[in-house]
Amino acid sequence: MTIEGLVQVCNEDDKDTLQKDYETLLLHLWMAVHTTFSPTPSGEHLEILRSAVETITLLEEKDQQWEGRPEGSSEAPVWRPHQCRHTHDNLLEKMVDSQMRNATVEEDNISVSSVDNLSTSMKREVCRMGKRLKEDVLRVARDIRDCYPPDFDVCNLYVRLYHQKFSAKLTELARSGLDVDDCNYLLCWVNNYYPNDILKHKDLEGHINMESLGTLLSEKDLTTLEEQYLLQKENRSVKLPEL
Structure with a gap:
């Protein structure tokens, strides 16, 4: 057509x-x-x-x-x-949802050599989703962006959709009662890997609005997770007295 x-x-x-x-x-x-x-x-x-x-x-x-x-x-x-734009945006949202769901189960679709070495299923799940997010948004910036006129703001559109899916999953995990190692890994993604390795990637520079995204975890969830991590770490370091 x-x-x-x-x-x-x-x-x-x-x-x-x-x-x-x-x-x-x-x-x-x-x-x-x-x-x-x-x-x-x-x-x-x-x-x-x-x-x-x-x-x-x-x-x-x-x-x-x-x-x-x-x-x-x-x-x-x-x-x-x-209402083609509305329909288009809905299609993209469904596609992003599919990409992120598949990332957690289809290991062969992502370079998982580093993922396989992670010690828990939660770490592997977060890592796969994070890698999928990074690969896809970089592809948008490198290739797909040029297929759209500027008013579509397609990089911000894609990043916002992926951010929402990743945020929802990490919020669910943060509230699930993680052990100290999983808490630490999740905090690393929220505070370091995601904002620095992905959002500040040179190929995304000038194409996305980081401030409009917000954080992956709400302030309340982040504070609770940090307190949980510190408490578990403190309890782990306490040695039982000799009998």
């Missing part, structure tokens, strides 16, 4: 044809976005994504033209507005 073909349909009173073409557009968009996160995305896949984004932009412009028409004008067609 070409942009010109979709524009022609948009100018015709043919709801069924429009709906089919619109569903095809969404399918192409989903396939293009998903394929760009494969181990070896091709220039062809990026071009398909770029074409889908151009079509979304065009449909959004048409929606705005109808929304901005003078009072008393003819009624908008039944297919307006498309």
Whole structure:
């Protein structure tokens, strides 16, 4: 489906044809976005994504033209507005959710040589999710960003979605009653690895707004985790008296 073909349909009173073409557009968009996160995305896949984004932009412009028409004008067609941007963002959110969920179970999809050496399942889970997040947002900055116009702010969009998923999982783990080693590992990710190794990566510089993301853990959860770690560490260091 070409942009010109979709524009022609948009100018015709043919709801069924429009709906089919619109569903095809969404399918192409989903396939293009998903394929760009494969181990070896091709220039062809990026071009398909770029074409889908151009079509979304065009449909959004048409929606705005109808929304901005003078009072008393003819009624908008039944297919307006498309709300393509909203649908696009929902698709990305589902894709990010899938990427992060798969990271915890599909070890072969990530370079896990360092992960395998971690001593607990919690550490391995956090590490896999963190690695997946880093690899994907860097791919957005390096390759996918150029497929979108600036007003999509696609780097911030992706980073925000990944941040939300990672934050939700780490919050769940922080509240689960971790031992001292797992507490320490989680604190390292929250206070060091994530903000310094990922968000401050040179390829993301100038493309994301770190302040708008906030922290991975709320102040309350972070304080509780730090106190839990210090208490367990203190208890571990206390030696039992000799009998």
